[in-house]
Amino acid sequence: MKLTEQEVRYVAGLANLSLTDAEVHKFQADLDEILGHIDRLNEIDTAGVEPMAQVLYPAADTATWRDDREVPPLGTGTALANAPQPGAGYFKVPKVIER
Amino acid sequence: MDLRSLTIATVRQGLLARTFSAVELTREALRFAEAENSSTNAYLRFSPERALHTAARVDERIARGEDPGPLAGVPVAVKDVILTEGVRTTCGSRLLADYIPPYDATAITRLEQAGGVILGKTNCDEFAMGSSNENSAFGPVRNPLDPHRVPGGSSGGSAAALAQGTASLALGSDTGGSVRQPASFCGVVGVTPTYGRVSRYGLTAFASSLDHIGPMARTVRDAAILLGVIAGRDPLDATSAEAPVPDYTKALDGNVNGLKLGLPREYLKDLTSETGDLISAGVETLRRLGCEVRDISLPATGYAVACYYIIATAEASSNLARYDGVRYTFRSRASGTLSGMYRNTRGEGFGAECKRRIMLGTYVLSKGYYDAYYLKAQKVRALIARDFARAFTEVDAIVAPVSPFPAFKLGEKVDDPLQMYLSDIYTITGDLAGIPCMSVPCGKTAAGLPVGLQILARHFDEPNMFRLADAFERAGPIN
Numbered sequence: 052m053k054l055t056e057q058e059v060r061y062v063a064g065l066a067n068l069s070l071t072d073a074e075v076h077k078f079q080a081d082l083d084e085i086l087g088h089i090d091r092l093n094e095i096d097t098a099g100v101e102p103m104a105q106v107l108y109p110a111a112d113t114a115t116w117r118d119d120r121e122v123p124p125l126g127t128g129t130a131l132a133n134a135p136q137p138g139a140g141y142f143k144v145p146k147v148i149e150r
Numbered sequence: 151m152d153l154r155s156l157t158i159a160t161v162r163q164g165l166l167a168r169t170f171s172a173v174e175l176t177r178e179a180l181r182f183a184e185a186e187n188s189s190t191n192a193y194l195r196f197s198p199e200r201a202l203h204t205a206a207r208v209d210e211r212i213a214r215g216e217d218p219g220p221l222a223g224v225p226v227a228v229k230d231v232i233l234t235e236g237v238r239t240t241c242g243s244r245l246l247a248d249y250i251p252p253y254d255a256t257a258i259t260r261l262e263q264a265g266g267v268i269l270g271k272t273n274c275d276e277f278a279m280g281s282s283n284e285n286s287a288f289g290p291v292r293n294p295l296d297p298h299r300v301p302g303g304s305s306g307g308s309a310a311a312l313a314q315g316t317a318s319l320a321l322g323s324d325t326g327g328s329v330r331q332p333a334s335f336c337g338v339v340g341v342t343p344t345y346g347r348v349s350r351y352g353l354t355a356f357a358s359s360l361d362h363i364g365p366m367a368r369t370v371r372d373a374a375i376l377l378g379v380i381a382g383r384d385p386l387d388a389t390s391a392e393a394p395v396p397d398y399t400k401a402l403d404g405n406v407n408g409l410k411l412g413l414p415r416e417y418l419k420d421l422t423s424e425t426g427d428l429i430s431a432g433v434e435t436l437r438r439l440g441c442e443v444r445d446i447s448l449p450a451t452g453y454a455v456a457c458y459y460i461i462a463t464a465e466a467s468s469n470l471a472r473y474d475g476v477r478y479t480f481r482s483r484a485s486g487t488l489s490g491m492y493r494n495t496r497g498e499g500f501g502a503e504c505k506r507r508i509m510l511g512t513y514v515l516s517k518g519y520y521d522a523y524y525l526k527a528q529k530v531r532a533l534i535a536r537d538f539a540r541a542f543t544e545v546d547a548i549v550a551p552v553s554p555f556p557a558f559k560l561g562e563k564v565d566d567p568l569q570m571y572l573s574d575i576y577t578i579t580g581d582l583a584g585i586p587c588m589s590v591p592c593g594k595t596a597a598g599l600p601v602g603l604q605i606l607a608r609h610f611d612e613p614n615m616f617r618l619a620d621a622f623e624r625a626g627p628i629n
Contacts, residue, residue: 054513058513059509062509062512062513062516063509065512065516066467066496066508066509066512067471067474067489067492067493067496068493068496068497068500068505068508068509069493069494069496069497069498070497070505074502074505077502078505078506078509081506081567081568082506082509082510082513084567084568085459085510085567085568085571086513088455088456088568088571088572089456089459089460089523090456091452091453091456092453092456092457092460092526092527092530094453095450095453095530095533097526097529097530097532097533100529100532100533101529101532102525102528102529102531102532103528103529103531103532103535104359104528105359105389106345106346106359106535106583106584107535107584117385118385125252125253129252130252132250132252133248133249133250133252133477133478133479134476134477134479135475135476135479135480135481136481142476142477144475144476144488144491145485145486145487145488145490145491146487146488147488
């Protein structure tokens with residue numbers, strides 16, 4: 052196994068994802084198999100290759116300037132319409148700091 | 151009037167000859183689609199009010215003697231990852247089961263301005279992650295050509311609606327093949343335009359360096375017209391390209407004589423024999439039409455799946471971080487603390503495939519692994535793009551299969567995520583390179599399952615891609 056159960060739980064913590072024990076074991080096996088396949092990237096020589104973070108074509112086609120003009124925002128009511136717990140014009144969340 | 155065979159042109163003729171009004175057609179199309187839907191689960195919901203409102207506007211324009219627009223009155227299905235103001239948009243996820251978007255995607259605005267009538271929202275894999283439509287929180291879609299088989303994914307509902315005849319046009323989204331593969335499985339046309347050709351404003355983000363909105367239709371001409379409507383610069387999407395949008399229908403001249411096509415040998419290795427035979431016959435057809443077909447090599451192809459499943463999951467783990475129980479409708483009842491709310495909302499809300507990809511993406515970006523995985527994958531991506539750039543100095547377009555096999559059975563691959571990922575091998579390369587590519591029907595297997603031929607072209611060379619697909623379509627079905 053490339054990946055320990057402890058590592059799976061650590062990654063789930065980083066991702067803010069609660070997993071059942073069954074899920075931890077399933078993902079440990081799945082990720083292990085997928086990472087085994089991904090290992091083949093070590094076969095390919097990438098020395099001197101610039102990483103490609105974005106699709107690139109001539110700059111004239113991707114110029115991203117736009118006029119700096121004000122446009123009306125959604126508005127608080129609309130922005131909050133899908134919130135599970137809106138209140139007083141804000142998104143409400145459980146208490147963060149205990150007094 | 152047979153709703154199953156409507157095209158943009160036949161709807162337009164009917165409207166202008168006053169054979170039917172847009173409102174009458176829309177009522178009929180909604181009734182038909184609602185009646186047929188239980189056999190496929192292609193639509194998650196219908197939007198009759200909105201559809202009838204758009205149709206009424208089309209009728210008003212015709213009554214005033216104005217041009218009703220290039221998509222006037224045509225029934226359209228929209229994948230449920232594309233935002234529609236006031237019409238629930240779930241992304242196939244339990245997390246967004248009640249989400250009502252406060253604005254329209256730019257593609258939606260343009261489509262309706264052109265007179266297109268949105269009948270409803272179509273089923274898809276959760277957050278567009280999947281190749282079979284089995285990852286929807288609202289049940290799988292069945293392939294209209296064989297109800298025991300998948301329609302492909304992730305735009306499975308859009309492809310199934312077209313094949314079933316319950317829409318004449320559709321929008322899908324493609325990150326690794328999610329438009330082309332279901333188009334291939336359902337025997338319809340699916341287009342992944344050049345990266346940046348269509349604004350993604352209002353497309354729910356999965357992997358931002360790979361995401362596309364793509365047109366789907368039953369004919370190449372209709373797909374070309376739909377792309378012409380939705381393409382073009384949008385100030386609301388900084389990645390949308392400035393390049394002017396040509397009239398794609400001008401390319402549909404049937405003349406492909408002398409076009410040079412590359413057949414990449416790496417794409418012919420793992421095909422089932424029937425798929426291989428149909429693709430060979432398709433290539434013969436193009437040769438007969440006057441194309442010069444030559445063998446080419448795209449040597450980095452074998453690394454594409456590994457490269458893709460690092461980049462796509464890394465970007466997804468970041469994009470999906472926003473579903474935290476604060477803003478988007480669903481919050482776990484077990485939310486005593488802030489961090490507990492995050493973890494439990496996401497643990498209860500996401501389905502298995504989304505969790506698997508979030509885990510993989512988080513892992514490859516985590517401390518100590520970033521260089522070995524993410525940075526390495528970005529370099530391999532550059533090599534894949536370089537393969538295509540080199541090929542396009544020799545050939546005008548590339549032809550290949552879309553999928554190694556036709557539609558598989560429901561449940562057949564669901565327990566083997568790696569096998570499911572490997573089946574994307576021929577479609578993810580086009581997304582990684584950002585080039586335009588499409589699936590066009592290339593005959594059926596003995597069991598009646600459609601197989602798609604893929605055509606890939608240079609950045610912004612949709613005209614030659616459509617020219618080839620249209621000539622191929624006109625040459626008639628392969629037997």
